[in-house]
Amino acid sequence: MTYQTTLVALADPTRRRxxxxxxxxxxxxxxxxxxxAISQPAVSQHLRxxxxxxxxxxxxxxxxxxxxxxPAGLADLKRYLESMWDDVLGAYARSPEPRS
Amino acid sequence: MTYQTTLVALADPTRRRxxxxxxxxxxxxxxxxxxxAISQPAVSQHLRxxxxxxxxxxxxxxxxxxxxxxPAGLADLKRYLESMWDDVLGAYARSPEPRS
DNA sequence: AGCTTATATAAGCAATGACTTACCAAACGA
DNA sequence: TCGTTTGGTAAGTCATTGCTTATATAAGCT
Structure with a gap:
């Protein structure tokens, strides 16, 4: 369940940059x-x-x-995506055109 | 750059569930x-x-x-992760033991 | 037609979070 | 040894956001 932390970390644009x-x-x-172009404390907080x-x-x-x-954090997220992928593709295959 | 939306969407635990x-x-x-176990409007907002x-x-x-x-949103995120992966592995290979 | 069901949107509120300035400790350099 | 550089932590502020209740719309049902 560690991908939660990874998702939150990468969701912020500054942190992702x-x-x-x-x-x-x-x-x-x-x-x-x-x-x-932000303060050093802001960077330290993001790095944490x-x-x-x-x-x-x-x-x-x-x-x-x-x-x-x-690589560890990205690997967590990769694993999460892969664990979802087959189910999502399956659902989409059964009913391929839901309006977005 | 559409993975930004995907990351934000999945970062919230309720929404991810x-x-x-x-x-x-x-x-x-x-x-x-x-x-x-949340109100219907809350669900509608998450679904949006x-x-x-x-x-x-x-x-x-x-x-x-x-x-x-x-699958579209997940695919965006997958592409983003894959575009990062090689660089991150390379950086780690050059200097494999930074303290976390 | 009137009542109910299903969902979206509006408005308001409390909690979170991304920044700032102020401060601290540790390691360098003269 | 003393002043400077480097970066982490503390405290405060403002905007965002995830929830709630209230309301609106549209499609069943009798």
């Missing part, structure tokens, strides 16, 4: 704050949520922390 | 309200969000509307 940035290379908190969802991790180097994306 | 119920068989709004995310659709039969899950 942070995560997307961290999927390519590590960034420090300060870098992220500058790039996202992303950490709890296991979407990011960090390495410490002196006073700086290098955050980067981690 | 409604969606999960609709993945097996169609339900009317009244049935859902009774099963979820799920509709906008293309996670559910409905068929009308007299005064009743049979809602059921639809």
């Amino acid at each position: 942070l995560f997307e940035r961290l999927r390519r290379r590590p960034h420090t908190v300060g870098e992220l704050a500058r790039l996202a 949520v992303l950490r709890q969802a296991r979407l990011v991790g960090h390495r410490q180097d002196g006073t700086r922390r290098f955050y980067q994306a981690t | 409604l969606f999960e119920r609709l993945r097996r068989r169609p339900h009317t709004v009244g049935e859902l309200a009774r099963l979820a 969000v799920l509709r906008q995310a293309r996670l559910v659709g409905h068929r009308q039969d007299g005064t009743r509307r049979f809602y059921q899950a639809t």
Whole structure:
């Protein structure tokens, strides 16, 4: 049931942009704050949520922390989607044209 | 960029439970309200969000509307996850043990 | 026609959440 | 050692949101 945390974490646009940035290379908190044009505490708070969802991790180097994306959270969400997928396709196959 | 809507829709636990119920068989709004133990308007509001995310659709039969899950929204989210996956795995491969 | 059933929308409210500024501790550099 | 940099936490504010009750509409039923 851990995909709940992941969904909440990724549902916020700012937080998702942070995560997307961290999927390519590590960034420090300060870098992220500058790039996202929000305050450093705001970034720290978002990173805590992303950490709890296991979407990011960090390495410490002196006073700086290098955050980067981690596969665990995404894997949780992938598993959830896959567990839904067959049932949803089945339902749709039985009755393919419900108005949206 | 439509996965934004999907993420927000599925992030709410009540709404996700409604969606999960609709993945097996169609339900009317009244049935859902009774099963979820919330008011009918609350269900209608959740269903609107799920509709906008293309996670559910409905068929009308007299005064009743049979809602059921639809693959489009989930497909959006699947695509998004897959587009992230390789980069995240790559980042993790380069630096595999960041503290969470 | 009148009554009931089914659902959507409107309005209001209390809780949550995403930001801000203020502050703190820890590690660096002169 | 002292001032600076870095980032986490605390507290407060404002907007959002998930619920409720009230209301409107449309389709059965007698």
